[in-house]
Amino acid sequence: MRYAGRWRTRLALGVPAGLALLLLVVPLAALLVRADWARIPADLATPTVLPALRLSLTTTSCTAALCLLLGTPLAWFLARSDHPATSWLRALLTVPLVLPPVVGGVALLMAWGRKGLLGQHLAPFGVQIPFTTVAVVLAETFVAMPYYVLAVEGAMRGLDARLESVARTLGAGELRYLRTVGIPLVLPGIASGLALAWARALGEFGATITFAGNFQGRTQTLPLLVYVELERDPQVAISISIMLLAVSVLVLGVLRGRWLR
């Protein structure tokens, strides 16, 4: 639609809009401009990078698996419940989404720490969670699971409930319906939920450093390494950042191309 005399509006809205765009784009562009592309392969071969990369991959994979195995049933209960408590539960789930990650880390310490709510019962068995790789997974799961559950719940709510009615009259019990119809039809939701959760887990910093510390090979994931390298050799930090940026863009591209409309 083209209206006459639109220049003044264009200007009034265009200036702040352009500024907003700059605020978002300039840092990313700066990262790309400042990167020493020839050095990236060598930087990524630095002895500290490989353990961090391996740790990041294993912990995020564990987090994704936890989301899949535990989050899917939770999403299913949320999706089919009409109980008033459900909306409260859903609100509770969104808390980790908006909570400062450091606070999440403190909360995790209060739960799993040696004198924590759960940790005090584990300590007598010699089980100590904080500052271990398990703690990294717990921290990542804490921040990533809500993304997964909400994405999958949305997909499950989108299912026509009458499909289940029909399947039941055909002789399928609840579990068979889920296995043969319900889950296959929400696979796109599960995939996008997994991608979102995985990307969120990969970038996790605050809760991890608070709850799991920063020990090379054990709890030092890629984001933590970036933080350390920034002090020591900024160029290495930039190179790792470029890699993480590439992964993020890849996830986004996969999501948009395949699953998000």
Add this chain to the structure above:
Amino acid sequence: MSLDARVRLSRGAIDVDVSLRAEPGQVIGVLGPNGGGKTTTVLALAGILRVAEGHVRVDGQAWDDGRRALPPEQRTVGLMLADSLLFPHLTALENVAYGPRSRGVDRHRARDRAREELGRVDLLERASSRPRQLSSGQQARVALARALATDPSLLLLDEPLAALDPDTRARTRSDLATRLTAYGGITVLVTHDPLDALTLADHLVFVEDGHVTQSGTPAEVLSEPRSPYVATVVGLNLYAGEGDSRGHVTTGEGGVVVTTSPTEGRVWATIPPSAVSLHLHQPEGSPRNTWRLRVASVTVQGQSARVGLVGALPVTAEVTLESVTALGLQVGQQVWAAVKATEVRTYPR
């Protein structure tokens, strides 16, 4: 081998209390206005809803006795809804085989059975198509094949043709009729389309506001409607009134209808719309019913028009398009309506 059900339950704003009985091979047509309890009844028969009171017995087996209810998967029931609701990720064949597979038939035999059922609805050549590759009529036929592939003793069809366009509906209706004649179980067909009910069902049950207002064979219902809704469905003017021995029926609103076949006491009186003639001046001669009424609506159907009239009593007249133009009928106009006393039927209320 029979259906004996009394479904009592509250759902949303209405209290449903509907009794249904049927013998194998029968097609029960359930008609009624939307939100009247038809679908609720069907869902209770399927086991998706439980009856609060009453019972659902099929072949002497208690599916639901108000205390304990069999889940849908343990009932021998087939369900088909307005949207065909095929499983979108499965082929037509897999959709039809889903029931037998769920009931423990091995893969090979289930597929054979599915092919057989698809053949019966003339869709064998589309066996490997996904639902979205099928037309709406084909989808409906696959849904019917799927519902019948488990040999249900009770087949529930809830508005099976409602989502189809008129052409497809006519063809699918005749496919449905053909398939149902070969089916030995009991069919409950919910519809709001009189044509579906009259062409497919051999017994009609009208459910209004949660209760059965009339049931009977199509012929009985056509000739003696017993509620305003039923009268609308079968296309008759219906009046509740008090009849006397001289053939005068006084309606609740004070209108008087004269008939040559008197029934005394509380009666229903019917007038076929085609028996109503319209005149600009008071007609003289044989008609013994004449009323001065106001035109409230005119709707055209093909070469005839239905004229809604209000006044001492509401009357719907069916006249030719020619007479509409000849009379210059307009909404709001006063006209005389005349009906011969021989056209008025009365029967006890």
